[in-house]
Amino acid sequence: MTVDLDGDSVELAPRLLGSVLHGPNGSGRIVEVEAYRQDDSASHSFAGPTARNEVMFGPCGRLYVYLIYGMHHCANVVTGPVGDGQAVLIRALEPVVVTPAMRTARPKARRDIDLTNGPGKLCQALGIDRKHNGADLFDAGAVHLERQAPAPASSIVADVRIGISKAIDRPWRWYLDANPYVSKLAR
DNA sequence: TTTAGGATGAACT
DNA sequence: GTTCATCCTAAAA
Numbered sequence A: 001m002t003v004d005l006d007g008d009s010v011e012l013a014p015r016l017l018g019s020v021l022h023g024p025n026g027s028g029r030i031v032e033v034e035a036y037r038q039d040d041s042a043s044h045s046f047a048g049p050t051a052r053n054e055v056m057f058g059p060c061g062r063l064y065v066y067l068i069y070g071m072h073h074c075a076n077v078v079t080g081p082v083g084d085g086q087a088v089l090i091r092a093l094e095p096v097v098v099t100p101a102m103r104t105a106r107p108k109a110r111r112d113i114d115l116t117n118g119p120g121k122l123c124q125a126l127g128i129d130r131k132h133n134g135a136d137l138f139d140a141g142a143v144h145l146e147r148q149a150p151a152p153a154s155s156i157v158a159d160v161r162i163g164i165s166k167a168i169d170r171p172w173r174w175y176l177d178a179n180p181y182v183s184k185l186a187r
Numbered sequence B: 001t002t003t004a005g006g007a008t009g010a011a012c013t
Numbered sequence C: 001g002t003t004c005a006t007c008c009t010a011a012a013a
Helices: A009-016 A100-105 A119-126
Strands: A020-023 A026-036 A063-068 A072-078 A087-095 A144-146 A156-159 A173-176
Touching (some): A072 A119, A087 A119, A100 A119
Antiparallel strands (some): A020 A026, A020 A144, A063 A072
């Protein structure tokens, strides 16, 4: 059941493109991801387990949610075996259906595009916050993941990650080519 | 259209 | 006290 995510985040991240993340306010298809590993100075898990990142070191298939810049939440899918701190950051979603709840949750979004085209935005739109930290994504709850067949390799673009200051050279960000919900395109 | 800077709180040094 | 896997607004071009 969860065997699917029991591997290396760098291998698994691009294979999550196309799967659907369900939240309290609605659902979205994953169109942009980034991989983070323990041997990666940009990862929260780099320096070992702490109170904040302990979910990353737990079983795969759980949700790791944290607060960034004092006001935004970011959602990650934990991968790999227990004791290995790695995860895949969900950077952008394409709404399956734009629900009234998503609109209400993101009054700043003028266009549908602005609803979920960034890691903080998608958490706000779907209603995901720290109370969902550690949630089992394979358990049919308010927040869960619906696996779909991986997107074809020909539709996936690899690029460097965004918003980090360390290990900036690793091409561990993947997104669906030409998808309008991708937060930032290749330079 | 693009760019620069501020907001805001928890973890960590 | 500093850092941060971001977003939004206002101002410049």
